[in-house]
Amino acid sequence: MRKITFKILTRLPSKYATTGLILIVALFIYGIVGSYFIMGLNLIDSIYYAVITMSTVGYGDYFPHTGIQKIFATTLALAGVALLAYVFNTLLTSFQEKMSKYSKGARKMKAINDMDDYYILCGYGRVGKVVFNELRQRNQNVIVIEKNEDIYESIEENESVVSIHKDATEDDFIAKLAGDKCNSVIISTGDDVSNLFIVLTIRETNPDAWIVTRASKIENISRLKKAGADKIVSPEIIGGKDLYFESTKPHLLRITVRHATDEIYDEFEIIAKHGCTLESIDYHLPGIEAPLTREIKTMNLLDGKKFQNYLNTHDDQKRALNNLYKITNNTHSHLISGQDRAAFDKLVEDLGKIEEVIGINLTNEKIAKITEKEIE
Known part of the structure; x- marks a missing residue:
């Protein structure tokens, strides 16, 4: 648990840390300048007064006497409290989101491990949806890997459907799934380069995996075949046949x-x-x-x-x-x-x-x- 927490904290989005750091520095500069010119303190005491006021410690060794001094001390203290609340809330929210993702990911992996066998579908676009519907009509277990977040969120999960928000070309995650329990890997993205990379990634560690891939361009069929795809389907060819038969009805x-x-x-x-x-x-x-x-x-x-x-x-x-x-x-x-x-x-x-x-x-x-x- 300690390792997971450290991993999450170290992967918090840099924009949150950057924004918080900028606000802290800006408020600190405001505190030092105000302490020096409004409170009449020297530089060292100005730094000291800015810190204890921003942190609302207030040891009482320096008191504002004039109206402008009181206004300055009040704004510095309130801004310090607000900034601490903002930074803490931002970090806590981000931490909770990360924890939720890790927890959700763990549940998904457990669901996959509980499946006796399954099909992997890479890409849930127009072609992928048709393939998915065909698999579900036959009550097959399906693992959908989709990198587009909006499309990923639209996939309804159940005990037989697990969706993974991931780019299948980024690492060997899909190769790990394409093991003994995988009936077939179906690659249906519209990018032949991505399809080629996925085929190579899977074939490198799973020589016995059955891989079916889409080829958007006819000239890429031979490349995908050489990469290790068992079957290659071209919508261009299928579409041409359908157009011909429709025209000759x-x-x-x-x-x-x-x-x-x-x-x-x-x-x-x-x-x-x-x-x-x-x-x-x-x-x-x-x-x-x-x-x-x-x-x-x-x-x-x-x-x-x-x-x-x-x-x-x-x-x-x-x-x-x-x-x-x-x-x-x-x-x-x-x-x-x-x-x-x-x-x-x-x-x-x-x-x-x-x-x-x-x-x-x-x-x-x-x-x-x-x-x-x-x-x-």
Whole structure:
């Protein structure tokens, strides 16, 4: 406790000490000058009289007699009392604030130590808030590190959320937290330099930590990867994909079909024939709303041929794909982009000739209800 108290006192803001010292010196000069010219004392006695009057000791060896002398002594004594009260109150208030911060910090560290596992989120800006909400929806423990005091104060804490007001780039504090109990470190600040420094700091002492970081600029992705980030997410890339898909919504088709693996290449032929692009495939587990999704993004018939040859030469992969089709009862959805509605109409007509078309633009909920009947 004595060490903590000394540490707090030695870290009191310098502005308080400076202001108090200036006021004391100014009042002391006023006391000496007044004692010399108003009280008629010599320099040594003036210093002595100023000290005992400011401190309200008043030994009684010097008495003011005239009105001006009494006014001077009164103002010096009152100013001394007021100054002592100000300095003492300032120091006490600052001391209490520091003690409160140390106590609050100790409680936060205890809460962290009591967590079985947690995620560390660096940065609670626009991107960080989205990540935070996703984590909380899944009832995950989260430690938020935010250097902006206003943003930090806005974070609501509970038994599963601990916020730390700190710059993650200042020291190795975050590296100490990214130990065995940390599931992942998510770095979401908008400054790639800070993100890079944080990645380096963590990776230096935690080689096994899982680090996911944001990259504001595409050219910094390779740097963050070299620094030790396991996954790098660029809002520019994600935003560009979202803009593209939003712009093509009138020309996007989701067709839910049922067929076996030996008809995959036939699908490729029809999609390529109508100048469309196979964006992704959703595999629907019976009765489960959320599908298994694979990104494809191809309109080249040669890709379909390569995939067919790959399956024909890799028995394990072909067996795995066949098992997936069996689990889903051959039911899956294709997200296809095309030139116009007419191309889609012809595409659906041709696909219907080689496989069973369950529906067009069905929601996952509707598909789950359809597949649920297969397991009743």
